[in-house]
Amino acid sequence: MKHIKKALLLCGLGGLLFSNIQAYATPVTGYSWGSRNITYQNNGFNNFYINIWTNARDEWNLSTDVFLKAGTNSKFTAGNKSDSGVTWDGRAEWTFSIITGNYSTMKTWVNTYYTTQSHYNTDNVEGIATHEFGHALGLDHAPFGNPTVMTPNTFERNSSGALVDGRPNKSPTSWDINTINVLYDNNFAKAQSDEPVLDVPENVLQKAQITQKDLKINHYSWAIGYSTLEARAYDADLIVSGIVKNKLSPLIKNDGENEEAFHQSEVAIENVIKGEGSKGDLINLRQIGGETDTSIIYHENSTELQEGTEVLLYLKKIDDNVYIPINEDESIFIKQGVQSFKTGDSSFKNLYDNRLVTFDEVSASIN
Incomplete structure (x- = not known):
C-alpha cells in the first residue's frame, strides 16, 4: 500500500467531486465516519467541560450537514485530563479500518493543566474542543494564518516573548464547513481510489497488521507555537x-x-x-x-x-x-x-x- 501524505488539499484531488470547494479548502486526515449521524460520549468531569464539548458539537451541527449527538458510545469519547509532562492542550487519537478508511474509534481531550492557566479564556478552550471535533470529523491541521479552526496552536509566542492568539477562528469557517459537507455528501474516504488516503508510513501499517495490534494515530493542538x-x-x-x-x-x-x-x-x-x-x-x-x-x-x-x-x-x-x-x-x-x-x-x-x-x-x- 502506498503512502499518501495526509495533508493533501482537497483542491488538488480534482474532479467534479470537489467542484463546490473553494481553492484552498481545509486539509483532511483521509478518514471519516461511515454516517453523518455520529454519537459521541461526553466525559467532561464537570459542568464547564461538559458544556465545552456540547458547545463544540453545536458549532459543527449548526453549520454543516453532520449531526453529532451526545449519548453512550465508548468508541467515541470527549473528555479532559491534566498532564504537565506534555506541550499539548488538545488531543485527538483514533483507530481506523484499513478496508473502508472509516474511523473505528476516536478519543478527544483537552488538557486542563494548560486550560486552567490564566491566559486561557472560555473562547480559547471552546476553540480547542471545536478543533478536536474537527479532527474527529475528518479535518487535518492547516497552516497558521489560514481562515480555519484547524490551525495547530492555541497561542503563538513572538520573538519578544509575548503570547498572541494562534487560533483566531474559534468556530468552523467556510473552508471547514464546505470541506466537511463534501466529505460526508460524497463519502470521501471510499470515493477517491481503491485505497484510503493514509497518513502513516507503510512499514508502520505492516507492523500493526503483522502484530495484530491496534494502530492509534495521535494529533495534537500545541499550547504554544513558535515561528522563530x-x-x-x-x-x-x-x-x-x-x-x-x-x-x-x-x-x-x-x-x-x-x-x-x-x-x-x-x-x-x-x-x-x-x-x-x-x-x-x-x-x-x-x-x-x-x-x-x-x-x-x-x-x-x-x-x-x-x-x-x-x-x-x-x-x-x-x-x-x-x-x-x-x-x-x-x-x-x-x-x-x-x-x-x-x-x-x-x-x-x-x-x-x-x-x-x-x-x-x-x-x-x-x-
Whole structure:
C-alpha cells in the first residue's frame, strides 16, 4: 500500500467531486465516519467541560450537514485530563479500518493543566474542543494564518516573548464547513481510489497488521507555537547540542481509559546553550510514540532518535533529569556535515520543516 501524505488539499484531488470547494479548502486526515449521524460520549468531569464539548458539537451541527449527538458510545469519547509532562492542550487519537478508511474509534481531550492557566479564556478552550471535533470529523491541521479552526496552536509566542492568539477562528469557517459537507455528501474516504488516503508510513501499517495490534494515530493542538528561534528559546528550560548515546526501555502509561507510549533515550551533552548542565552529562529524552502490549502509538511529527545521532534540542523539563522536546520534531535539529561541535559554523536541520540553523544563530537567539 502506498503512502499518501495526509495533508493533501482537497483542491488538488480534482474532479467534479470537489467542484463546490473553494481553492484552498481545509486539509483532511483521509478518514471519516461511515454516517453523518455520529454519537459521541461526553466525559467532561464537570459542568464547564461538559458544556465545552456540547458547545463544540453545536458549532459543527449548526453549520454543516453532520449531526453529532451526545449519548453512550465508548468508541467515541470527549473528555479532559491534566498532564504537565506534555506541550499539548488538545488531543485527538483514533483507530481506523484499513478496508473502508472509516474511523473505528476516536478519543478527544483537552488538557486542563494548560486550560486552567490564566491566559486561557472560555473562547480559547471552546476553540480547542471545536478543533478536536474537527479532527474527529475528518479535518487535518492547516497552516497558521489560514481562515480555519484547524490551525495547530492555541497561542503563538513572538520573538519578544509575548503570547498572541494562534487560533483566531474559534468556530468552523467556510473552508471547514464546505470541506466537511463534501466529505460526508460524497463519502470521501471510499470515493477517491481503491485505497484510503493514509497518513502513516507503510512499514508502520505492516507492523500493526503483522502484530495484530491496534494502530492509534495521535494529533495534537500545541499550547504554544513558535515561528522563530527567539520564541522557542523563551520557553525552553534547556537548549543543548549532544549525541544520542543509549536507547532506554519505552515508557508505557495506562490509566485504564487511556494508553500512551513514549520512546526514551539518553543524550550526552556536548554544549549547553541555555539552562543547567555540563559537557558529558547524560539527560533522559522522552518522545511521543512506541509500542505497548496491545497497541502501536503513532504521531507523524515525532521521529524516534537513534543511537549516534548528533542533535541540537530545545527541551522542557518534566522530571528530575527528564526532558521532552517542545512540540516534538519542531524542537529537534540534526547536525549536518562533518563540522565539529566546537566550531561556530556547525549547522543543524530541523526534523519538522527542514530549516537549517547554525550553532552561532541558536546562541545569538537567547535573550
